[in-house]
Amino acid sequence: MKKHNFSAGPSILSDYTIKNSASAVLDFAGTGLSILEVSHRGKEFVAVCEETRALVKELLDVPAGYEVILLGGGASLQFCMAPFNLLKKKAAYLDTGTWAANAIKEAKFFGEVDVVASSKDSNYSFIPKDYVVPSDADYFHFTSNNTIFGTEMRYDPNVNVRLVSDMSSDIFSRPIDIAKYDLIYAGAQKNLAPAGVTLVIVRVDALGKAGRPIPTMLDYSTHVKKESMFNTPPVFPIFAALQTLQWYKEQGGVAVLEKRNVEKASILYDEIDRNKLFKGTVAVEDRSIMNVCFVMNDEYRELEADFATFAAAAGMSGIKGHRSVGGFRASIYNAMPKSSVEALIETMKQFEKQH
Numbered sequence: 546m547k548k549h550n551f552s553a554g555p556s557i558l559s560d561y562t563i564k565n566s567a568s569a570v571l572d573f574a575g576t577g578l579s580i581l582e583v584s585h586r587g588k589e590f591v592a593v594c595e596e597t598r599a600l601v602k603e604l605l606d607v608p609a610g611y612e613v614i615l616l617g618g619g620a621s622l623q624f625c626m627a628p629f630n631l632l633k634k635k636a637a638y639l640d641t642g643t644w645a646a647n648a649i650k651e652a653k654f655f656g657e658v659d660v661v662a663s664s665k666d667s668n669y670s671f672i673p674k675d676y677v678v679p680s681d682a683d684y685f686h687f688t689s690n691n692t693i694f695g696t697e698m699r700y701d702p703n704v705n706v707r708l709v710s711d712m713s714s715d716i717f718s719r720p721i722d723i724a725k726y727d728l729i730y731a732g733a734q735k736n737l738a739p740a741g742v743t744l745v746i747v748r749v750d751a752l753g754k755a756g757r758p759i760p761t762m763l764d765y766s767t768h769v770k771k772e773s774m775f776n777t778p779p780v781f782p783i784f785a786a787l788q789t790l791q792w793y794k795e796q797g798g799v800a801v802l803e804k805r806n807v808e809k810a811s812i813l814y815d816e817i818d819r820n821k822l823f824k825g826t827v828a829v830e831d832r833s834i835m836n837v838c839f840v841m842n843d844e845y846r847e848l849e850a851d852f853a854t855f856a857a858a859a860g861m862s863g864i865k866g867h868r869s870v871g872g873f874r875a876s877i878y879n880a881m882p883k884s885s886v887e888a889l890i891e892t893m894k895q896f897e898k899q900h
């Protein structure tokens with residue numbers, strides 16, 4: 546049985562991505578070689594890399610003055626690279642979850658970190674809104690989508706300083722006003738590709754001003770200058786990323802994806818709110834359209850393991866909640882078809898009927 550893949554990450558990719566990647570493993574671009582064994586400097590792969598960066602720019606409407614780079618090391622390395630390159634004296638951070646807190650921890654190696662607000666005391670169940678970003682901060686860092694807790698900032702915050710954002714789990718889920726940002730980064734394994742490549746969009750003029758020596762490999766300028774070919778890039782994940790981007794374009798671009806994502810999320814949240822067995826875990830206005838977290842209602846708490854078994858038998862994969870929230874988490878990224886969300890809703894309805 547084909548499973549409905551609700552995994553939080555690595556996670557579902559489009560059939561187009563999977564099929565083209567599988568075929569390139571056997572024969573890449575008619576070279577008679579596998580994508581797994583070609584030189585990253587060969588003209589076929591250089592073309593893949595260029596098209597990938599160009600399509601990111603096209604899909605996200607990236608203005609002039611920005612570059613797209615493809616790196617290794619995951620989003621977690623960006624927690625360090627971002628302040629290494631951009632933090633001169635002080636940066637402002639919003640603490641909205643585990644990943645945000647990890648970013649804060651790394652930034653403290655490089656200067657003063659002003660945590661402008663935190664929802665940690667309520668287990669990150671909402672996005673703080675009454676905060677002031679000091680105008681002398683070098684940038685304001687936020688996590689646009691809190692993958693673990695299921696909250697999301699589906700807007701580009703209006704503050705007095707430049708924005709830096711970890712968009713690992715919601716990039717390409719909505720249009721972004723890139724001009725407000727100095728840096729956006731995203732590990733690929735939620736909305737783009739298999740694990741191994743990290744997408745970075747950087748304003749070139751923001752670089753070279755941190756006033757500290759930066760090791761070559763950790764300096765964004767190196768990768769901008771070398772067009773992501775300073776060292777061997779993650780060849781296969783980049784190939785897969787290109788397939789996903791092509792599929793996004795074919796679907797009509799990020800505005801179309803956003804509309805679908807909102808629709809998928811709203812039918813699932815409607816069912817969570819309607820079904821007597823379940824309840825959501827976060828403030829309604831901050832609900833993520835990518836990661837939908839829910840738990841059993843208090844009086845049905847003992848049914849949690851039964852629902853997990855029931856859902857697994859119905860082909861639902863990866864819906865166990867993260868240990869810091871418990872219950873369930875349905876990750877419904879761009880590639881997730883509405884039919885899979887409907888299948889989950891049907892499973893929830895059937896389970897309710899039994900109780």
Ligand SMILES: *Cc1c(COP(=O)(O)O)cnc(C)c1O
Nearest residue numbers: 619620621644692711713714732
């Ligand atoms: C998954 C995730 C990360 C961690 O990414 P790695 O590539 O494993 O380092 C960071 N931030 C967010 C928002 C995530 O969802």
